[in-house]
Amino acid sequence: MVFFGKCGLFMGEIHNERCAIRTRDLRLRRPTLYPAELIALADSGDRRWPLRNAVHSSTRFPSSSRSAEKEAPNTIACPLDRASLPGHNLSMEKIILASSSPRRKEILKSLAVPYVSIHPDIDESLCDHLDPSLRVVALAEEKALAGSLLLKSGESGETWPRLLLAADTLVAFRVSGGWKTIGKPVDRKEAEAMLAYMSGKTHKVYTGLCLLDTLSGKRLTCLSSTAVRFATMSRLEIESYLDTDEWKGAAGAYRVQGRGSFFIDMLKGSWSCVVGLPIRELYGILIDAEYDFGVTGRS
Numbered sequence: 001m002v003f004f005g006k007c008g009l010f011m012g013e014i015h016n017e018r019c020a021i022r023t024r025d026l027r028l029r030r031p032t033l034y035p036a037e038l039i040a041l042a043d044s045g046d047r048r049w050p051l052r053n054a055v056h057s058s059t060r061f062p063s064s065s066r067s068a069e070k071e072a073p074n075t076i077a078c079p080l081d082r083a084s085l086p087g088h089n090l091s092m093e094k095i096i097l098a099s100s101s102p103r104r105k106e107i108l109k110s111l112a113v114p115y116v117s118i119h120p121d122i123d124e125s126l127c128d129h130l131d132p133s134l135r136v137v138a139l140a141e142e143k144a145l146a147g148s149l150l151l152k153s154g155e156s157g158e159t160w161p162r163l164l165l166a167a168d169t170l171v172a173f174r175v176s177g178g179w180k181t182i183g184k185p186v187d188r189k190e191a192e193a194m195l196a197y198m199s200g201k202t203h204k205v206y207t208g209l210c211l212l213d214t215l216s217g218k219r220l221t222c223l224s225s226t227a228v229r230f231a232t233m234s235r236l237e238i239e240s241y242l243d244t245d246e247w248k249g250a251a252g253a254y255r256v257q258g259r260g261s262f263f264i265d266m267l268k269g270s271w272s273c274v275v276g277l278p279i280r281e282l283y284g285i286l287i288d289a290e291y292d293f294g295v296t297g298r299s
Contacts, residue, residue, distance in 0.1 A: 093292035096214075098147035098166040101249075103257065104277045111279070116161065120146035124168075124183075132172040132179055136208030137221050139168035144210040144219065151214065163289055164212040169276045171252035172204050173197075182252050191247035192238060198252065200232040202266070205252070205274045211285045220285040224278035226269030228256070233263055251276070 094114040097104060108115050120143055127138045143166035151160050171182040182203075185191035204225055211220045233241075246260055247253035254260030256267070256274040272279040286293075 094161040096164040107277045136168040140208040140210035144212040169207045191253035194253040202229040222281040224273040226273045229266040
């Protein structure tokens with residue numbers, strides 16, 4: 001596989017759970033920092049995910065030993081490889097997920113990020129006047145703040161994790177004079193209308209994230225967007241898809257990780273953004289919040 005980064009071009013492959021990258025470019029002299037989705041990939045042994053999002057930067061994690069470098073000078077150990085950590089034990093910091101979305105929970109589980117979930121309720125129509133890219137970030141912030149208030153109103157003395165994560169996802173079409181946005185359908189009839197409208201068209205999926213430090217009050221936000229082109233769907237295909245019930249609770253009335261992918265002609269951007277929790281952007285704000293990936297042992 002081919003990687004492009006600040007350090008140049010190199011070829012690499014994953015070696016099972018060791019998560020080691022063998023390179024042909026000896027100019028890479030320090031460990032490469034990989035996004036969390038690559039760590040999950042190595043742990044699962046699944047080689048299907050693309051590796052183009054690998055990040056080349058100075059690592060915050062311990063590098064492999066010098067003896068290992070002498071034995072395999074062309075091997076760069078993954079910074080989150082359990083075998084490279086003291087005691088071979090990786091215990092990541094627990095977070096609060098302010099969402100009831102099963103898909104977001106599944107992504108966190110796949111990344112081995114421990115969490116507890118709460119379900120704050122907000123009026124999402126408050127931000128209807130904003131463009132989609134601004135709206136999803138604003139709604140994510142509102143959810144994070146509502147989640148923080150929910151924690152404060154709970155039982156006294158209960159200890160909660162430091163970081164609270166909230167997200168919001170919208171499907172949007174560029175139309176004359178602005179945007180047409182599509183959220184979650186309230187019933188099968190509305191889901192049918194959404195799919196019929198999206199058939200044969202390209203839409204944008206926007207997901208905003210907000211990570212709130214409940215101790216300091218600091219908020220970190222980010223945005224991810226992905227272009228998705230739907231194939232033309234026949235009425236029979238729409239009805240058959242509706243019978244799967246995948247449209248329930250899904251923005252745009254489809255799930256890219258399910259049978260909805262049958263009808264996707266093109267996806268340009270982040271697959272996890274369409275699911276509802278963009279992994280690359282999540283990794284970035286976790287780094288900025290000094291999230292503990294298991295090296296220091298804070299939980």
